[in-house]
Amino acid sequence: xxxxxxTGAGGFIGRQALEPLARRGLEVHAVARREHRADLLAPSGxxxxxxxxxxxxxxxxAWYAEPGAYxxxxxxxxxxDASLRLLHAFARAGGRRAVVAGSCAEYDWSNPPFAEGRxxxxxxxxxxxxxxxxxxxxxxxxxxxxxxxxxGRSFLTYGPGEDPRRLVASVARALVSGQPAPxxxxxxxxxxxxxxxLADAFAALTAGxxxxxVNVASGRPVAxxxxxxxxxxxAGRPELIEIGALPERPGDPAELTADVGRLREELGWRPARTxxxxxxxxxxxxxxxx
Amino acid sequence: xxxxxxTGAGGFIGRQALEPLARRGLEVHAVARREHRADLLAPSGxxxxxxxxxxxxxxxxAWYAEPGAYxxxxxxxxxxDASLRLLHAFARAGGRRAVVAGSCAEYDWSNPPFAEGRxxxxxxxxxxxxxxxxxxxxxxxxxxxxxxxxxGRSFLTYGPGEDPRRLVASVARALVSGQPAPxxxxxxxxxxxxxxxLADAFAALTAGxxxxxVNVASGRPVAxxxxxxxxxxxAGRPELIEIGALPERPGDPAELTADVGRLREELGWRPARTxxxxxxxxxxxxxxxx
Numbered sequence: 001x002x003x004x005x006x007t008g009a010g011g012f013i014g015r016q017a018l019e020p021l022a023r024r025g026l027e028v029h030a031v032a033r034r035e036h037r038a039d040l041l042a043p044s045g046x047x048x049x050x051x052x053x054x055x056x057x058x059x060x061x062a063w064y065a066e067p068g069a070y071x072x073x074x075x076x077x078x079x080x081d082a083s084l085r086l087l088h089a090f091a092r093a094g095g096r097r098a099v100v101a102g103s104c105a106e107y108d109w110s111n112p113p114f115a116e117g118r119x120x121x122x123x124x125x126x127x128x129x130x131x132x133x134x135x136x137x138x139x140x141x142x143x144x145x146x147x148x149x150x151x152g153r154s155f156l157t158y159g160p161g162e163d164p165r166r167l168v169a170s171v172a173r174a175l176v177s178g179q180p181a182p183x184x185x186x187x188x189x190x191x192x193x194x195x196x197x198l199a200d201a202f203a204a205l206t207a208g209x210x211x212x213x214v215n216v217a218s219g220r221p222v223a224x225x226x227x228x229x230x231x232x233x234x235a236g237r238p239e240l241i242e243i244g245a246l247p248e249r250p251g252d253p254a255e256l257t258a259d260v261g262r263l264r265e266e267l268g269w270r271p272a273r274t275x276x277x278x279x280x281x282x283x284x285x286x287x288x289x290x
Numbered sequence: 291x292x293x294x295x296x297t298g299a300g301g302f303i304g305r306q307a308l309e310p311l312a313r314r315g316l317e318v319h320a321v322a323r324r325e326h327r328a329d330l331l332a333p334s335g336x337x338x339x340x341x342x343x344x345x346x347x348x349x350x351x352a353w354y355a356e357p358g359a360y361x362x363x364x365x366x367x368x369x370x371d372a373s374l375r376l377l378h379a380f381a382r383a384g385g386r387r388a389v390v391a392g393s394c395a396e397y398d399w400s401n402p403p404f405a406e407g408r409x410x411x412x413x414x415x416x417x418x419x420x421x422x423x424x425x426x427x428x429x430x431x432x433x434x435x436x437x438x439x440x441x442g443r444s445f446l447t448y449g450p451g452e453d454p455r456r457l458v459a460s461v462a463r464a465l466v467s468g469q470p471a472p473x474x475x476x477x478x479x480x481x482x483x484x485x486x487x488l489a490d491a492f493a494a495l496t497a498g499x500x501x502x503x504v505n506v507a508s509g510r511p512v513a514x515x516x517x518x519x520x521x522x523x524x525a526g527r528p529e530l531i532e533i534g535a536l537p538e539r540p541g542d543p544a545e546l547t548a549d550v551g552r553l554r555e556e557l558g559w560r561p562a563r564t565x566x567x568x569x570x571x572x573x574x575x576x577x578x579x580x
Contacts, residue, residue: 043333072434074378080427081371088364129430133423137370140419144362 003027004206005053007040007086008061012161013101013154016199017059024207029053031062040082050089058090058098059206067165071105076130083134084141091145098142099206102153102213104191104256106132112189113221115259116153116213124251135213150205155217155258159195159278160285168192168279171228172286175235182245186225189255191217194278197271204269210262217258218271227275234280293317294496295343297330297376298351302451303391303444306489307349314497319343321352330372340379348380348388349496357455361395366420373424374431381435388432389496392443392503394481394546396422402479403511405549406443406503414541425503440495445507445548449485449568450575458482458569461518462576465525472535476515479545481507484568487561494559500552507548508561517565524570 004021008014009030021028031040031049039045040062060083064075087098105128106121107114123129135151142149158168174181193201193216201216225243232238263269273281294311298304300322311318321330321339329335330352350373354365373390380388395418396411397404413419425441432439448458464471483491483506491506515533522528553559563571 074431077374077378077427077431080374084367084370088367123426123430126427126430126434129427133426136413136423136426137367137416137419140413140416141364141367144416 001027002057003029003053003055004057004059005029005031005050005055005090006059006061007031008063011061011065012163013157013195013199013202014061015161016196017061017203020200020203021059021206024203026057026207029055040086041078046082046086047089050086050093054093055090056094056096057206058086058095059202060086060098060100061202063101067163071125071127073126076126080130080134084137087138087141091142091147095147097148097150097206099150099152099202100134100138101202102135102151103128103131104153104155104258106135106153109253109256112255113257113259114215116215116262148211150211151213152202152205152216153213154198155191155193155215155256157193157195157198159282162195167224168227168231168282169286171231171241172283175231175237175240176283176287176290178237178240180240180242181228182242183224183228184244184246184248186223186228186243187254188224188252189221189257190224191219191221191256191258192227192275193218193271194273194281197273197278200272201263201269204267208267210267214262214267215258215260216263217260218275219258219260219264220275221255221257222275230276231279231283234276235283291317292347293319293343293345294347294349295319295321295340295345295380296349296351297321298353301351301355302453303447303485303489303492304351305451306486307351307493310490310493311349311496314493316347316497319345330376331368336372336376337379340376340383344383345380346384346386347496348376348385349492350376350388350390351492353391357453361415361417363416366416370420370424374427377428377431381437385437387438387440387496389440389442389492390424390428391492392425392441393418393421394443394445394548396425396443399543399546402545403547403549404505406505406552438501440501441503442492442495442506443503444488445481445483445505445546447483447485447488449572452485457514458517458521458572459576461521461531462573465521465527465530466573466577466580468527468530470530470532471518472532473514473518474534474536474538476513476518476533477544478514478542479511479547480514481509481511481546481548482517482565483508483561484563484571487563487568490562491553491559494557498557500556504552504557505548505550506553507550508565509548509550509554510565511545511547512565520566521569521573524566525573
């Protein structure tokens with residue numbers, strides 16, 4: 001039996017990954033700080049949960065993700081360590097295939113769209129450097145440990161359960177409650193992937209055989225002003241979107257977009273929903289919460 | 291006062307670095323597993339020693355270095371973690387300048403001589419990947435922590451106190467006791483730097499202002515057969531050197547050589563001894579121990 005241990009299973013992406021993993025025939029064991037009382041940052045947290053589950057597969061999504069703070073927090077250093085301990089415990093316990101969540105923040109942002117194996121890996125943030133540094137060590141580690149490693153580099157995401165301080169969630173909350181939604185100039189171009197689709201892609205990567213880095217993205221870039229404009233239309237309140245009301249954030253890159261060739265051709269994965277469908281689902285979810 | 295904390299101070303390189311650091315006017319605090327009872331791998335080992343010393347400078351030489359095993363041992367993962375904790379503790383305690391020992395193993399070995407900023411960083415070993423991964427994270431960390439970081443990439447070294455399982459030490463021991471010294475074909479080209487000179491270069495780097503990666507090497511490549519041949523001549527027993535008596539080691543790269551432009555021009559450092567002088571000193575040291 002294939003038995004997958006999922007870290008960050010209580011998180012924004014992880015909670016959406018459990019069903020797609022089960023659907024692909026894996027026995028799912030979810031680890032989350034609260035639900036299953038495993039703290040991967042504790043001295044033997046990684047070792048204990050791996051010993052208890054003895055998984056054949058690992059989907060490692062857990063990381064420090066406090067909006068704003070995660071880009072430069074020293075918490076990133078602790079997650080490099082926890083992730084290495086987790087991989088090592090997983091290998092020693094007979095694990096076969098690990099999938100780790102990387103990030104578009106690993107790439108040189110001046111050079112979009114980002115392609116695995118071609119775009120230089122020159123992170124602009126501690127978060128990106130921690131993920132990339134972990135990847136450097138993990139790749140070498142698995143080469144000597146008879147372990148498969150796939151490294152899913154996620155881009156931007158949104159959907160049910162998103163932290164309300166983040167872009168799509170904040171705009172959705174404003175729209176469904178009839179409040180103005182102030183935005184920046186909105187010319188930033190981004191690859192947004194609905195969190196249920198993102199989680200499904202990670203599940204496909206876990207159940208599949210592709211190794212190495214794979215961008216996990218929609219492959220359909222959109223300007224932020226178009227995205228929020230579409231949300232305003234879908235909510236029937238386009239006048240609430242206030243483009244240019246917020247100052248540009250310092251260091252905000254002009255474009256974060258993905259080459260999704262590996263994802264489409266090698267993994268054979270595409271998102272199930274259009275941007276419009278996914279934003280509609282997202283607005284519905286926030287409406288039920290309003 | 292400038293106060294430097296030296297990790298690995300009981301090790302092969304570290305024990306040679308204390309005097310050159312003091313000579314450059316730094317107040318030296320040495321950390322070693324036995325002498326000063328600090329275990330950097332213990333839960334609060336890094337934090338405790340940094341709190342006790344409150345150094346302005348850090349020279350981090352400590353790492354797992356068991357001959358043969360260190361290339362692929364999972365101990366490398368523990369040292370990534372300990373090094374990150376050490377840097378973070380150092381920054382929080384008001385540290386100003388950190389120097390960390392990197393390695394020629396960080397480079398793509400197919401592409402000598404290796405130059406900082408030009409040769410791709412594609413480690414062939416877990417040791418090299420751990421050092422490089424640490425560098426990726428550490429560079430991003432110090433950028434946000436108001437800390438200077440210099441990264442000294444050492445190449446091959448030898449001299450007093452070398453582990454007798456390593457090349458120069460094993461040949462020296464054989465020569466001074468009149469035993470045959472079996473070698474491989476010896477066509478491997480290497481940059482060897484005498485450990486006292488290597489340690490002096492790290493001391494110069496610590497007391498200096500250069501930041502980023504700096505190769506710490508002699509800049510004078512030599513084929514292993516020439517090196518051991520010279521040792522045979524210096525010992526007056528050239529007939530004991532048995533070139534070709536040992537099989538080539540799998541994965542042994544043809545050439546590990548350094549571009550030392552940064553070391554010479556920016557740091558203004560050169561080795562104090564010729565290869566012949568340094569090998570002579572080394573043979574003398576082993577003779578006194580024979």
